[in-house]
Amino acid sequence: MGYGSYLIRRLLYTIPIIFGISVLIFILTRVIPGDPVKLALGPDATPDMIAQARRIWNLDKPLHMQYIAFIVGFFTGDWGISLRTYNNVLADLARFAPATYELTAVAVSFSALVGILTGIVAATHKDKWQDHISRILSIGGVSMPLFWSGIMLQLLIASYFKLLPIGGRIGDGVTPPVHVTGFYLLDSLFSGNWIAFWSCAQHIILPAFVLSFPSLANINRLVRSAMIDQRSKDYVILQEANGMPRRLIVYKYMLKNSLASAITMIALMFAYSLGGVALVEAVFFWPGMGNYLVQAIHFKDFNAIMSVVVLVGIIIVAANFLVDLLYGYLDPRIRYGEER
């Protein structure tokens, strides 16, 4: 027993979860009102046209056949055709998914960095003005709706002060970098395309900043309370009594013990941010999965909804698995506790 079997067990749990998600979404999309064929063909469609379209899109087959077709297609790389746009869903997602992940990754990285730093400052200056400001910022961060803070920042910084672009992923006249990962920032660095890099960096700052607020607030609060927790521990008192420099105590020993929960929180925040990313994408017209999913839901675009939800589901399950993995690694008590 031990770490290895712990991991394997955690991994095996993910399979029924993903399967369950796919069945649930499959049923939900077919239960909510709206007929995608009628929506796609428009109000003047004749019954003949509708029947023909149903045949073309295999919607006249029984439900379980449609589900099986989806599952088989998922593994063979055929994620279906969008009933709304008639485009290949996989082809679309190959563009949109990296865009969303890039945005979320930058947002979470930023929130992790700033969240941890401000959490430490707040904890070491407990109940002083630094702590109060941090508290205000965190509560603001979780309470402000993303689309509101997005529009406000956009108005202020992009429109009024004209410091950054209003939206989009890259400037109009700039050719996107050669595709390697789909992450424009990385791709432009790989190919040494500095113009594209600067353009993408400028475009990602504002949306990533907005998206990072809630995560930042959460990480801040978590680190602060974990650090305060640590302060009352025996080893800290011993180190202080021995005359160890303050900086060393805080940044080396206390922080390390607090980080365990902070790091797991960061992984969860990535998944959490995916929930809010649709709003940020709408405001900054960032061509990502969030907005794609919203439009798909409006038009009951089965294939698109299923594909996006299953994809996001996999990411979230993976994030949780990573959390389990890290937590087990960082805190040995967890994995040994499993045995008993």
Place this chain on the structure above:
Amino acid sequence: MYIGAAVILVVLLAVGSLYVAPPKQVVTQTVTTVPTTPAAKIWLTYADKSSTGKADPAVGSDTPAHRLYPNLYDSLVEFDYKSPANVIPSVATKWDVSSDTQVYTFYLRQGVKFHDGSELTAEAVKFSMDRMMTMKQGVSFMWEGRIKPGNTEVVDKYTVRIKLDKKFAPFLGTMPFFWIVNPTVINAHLEKPGPFGDMGDYGMKWLIAGNDAGSGPYVLKNFKAEESFDLERYEGYWKGWKPNQIYGMHFKAVYEQATIRQLMEAGDCQISGSFQTTEFVKWADKFPGTKVAYSEKPLQPHYLTMNTKKAPFDDKWFRKGLSCLFDYTTYIDQIRIVGDQRLIGPMPRAFWGHNSDLKPYEFSVEKAKEYFAKSKYSDLSKVRELTFSYINVIEYERLAGLLLQAKAAELGLKIKVESLPWGQYVDRVSNPEATPDIVAVTQQGFYAPDPDAILYSMWHTTTSISWSRNPAHYNNPRVDELLDKAREATDQAERTKMYQEVQAIVNDDAPVIFASEEVGFTPHSKQLNGISWNVPYLHWLGMYGMWWEGAPPKGSASAAMSPIAAVILRATKQFDAT
């Protein structure tokens, strides 16, 4: 402590370097792409809250589709953008109609080139019509029952004949919606097996992926579905090009109203679509750099339909009574604001054949009471609570509901105002049991201002059975008879009489509240000219007719490059600061 301060300083410097503007130097936006040319190419940016559209002209029928097709493809005839629009020659220079009006012979002009350089001949026309009617999607409903694959024949290289299986008076007015595709290109991209037998998928997948097989003024480039696309000028277009015409257009899907406004304000977007909030339209009217193009004569009727299959709306007098409880003037002047006009009867006055003898329903509580007294449901307090539904993003419809609710409450009639997602609406209107009591709809007349375009699809019984525009589920055999006869009749005076009778019957029956004739609008930069609203299918974007005055549009909104970036770029020889 010092490390922290140092970290913060470095971060600030790094971020600061990204936006501090260098001393005035012009950085050309098209550094790594198109080399700049002396006569500035006018590129517009069109930002709108809609999809990029289906790029196959036999498949799309909505707003995004009509942003693409008039620019990528040609048709035999086209609209002249006057009000009301007339059909004028395009690829066809003239046409003959047989005496029984069922055979149309079109004579094509020579020298029209597709984008691949091949010539457009009668063969292409036949191929395109056969394709349209085999695939049976998009706007094929206009010709269903009248044209089958095979009805089109090639007489000679520049002459094509179309046979109609039944007479159809509005036929010529529908032809601007028939787009001619390049058979060579389509045949080279068939995907087999497909739903259309030998023809596989008829090239649909290839076209939808963002390609065009057209001969129109623009070529489709950089199509990123649901994100953006470019339309770039086709220099070999048969009509030729004049200076200041639009060279190209970048389309961006932007779903947030506030963002579109900021883009227009900053000059990053020169034109947008017509699904905007009233506040936005008011702003665009007043803002120095923009203006709004309105349709000269409203073409779209806006109705508050009443489900005539469900009590209390099965009683004509009740419906008439409710029609007198709607404050038309307030709705038009204060809620719509954009210059709508009063709708008299089911058809806007811009269409020929409007019955000027009709008496509109007046907003009057006394008159309402009179009508209610005549109905089965004269005791309004006993009537169940009615539901007024509106499509959930359309604010002015919600306000119309509140208007009606307030006045009805004065008489003791309870109305609830509720929003409906589009998907739910589509589902519910197919079934009279599930159709909402009162729902706000805007009717689209598809083809040339022929009364058939408006009246048939709304009031004929067949359309009320399939999913359609008729949530009133109105069935009147006399109306059906007149509509069927009128679409096959050939004498305009005869048709006028029939349509006038239809309007009189429908007006009297009051299956809907005739709320207004809706004005269409496009917000655009003041320097952009030639935007016309006088096409029957609104949201039709014909870029060929537009032109630009003054300094070229700005282009992208990227902030000017910082000194650090400039140094690096110069060092790596990646741009010239000119």
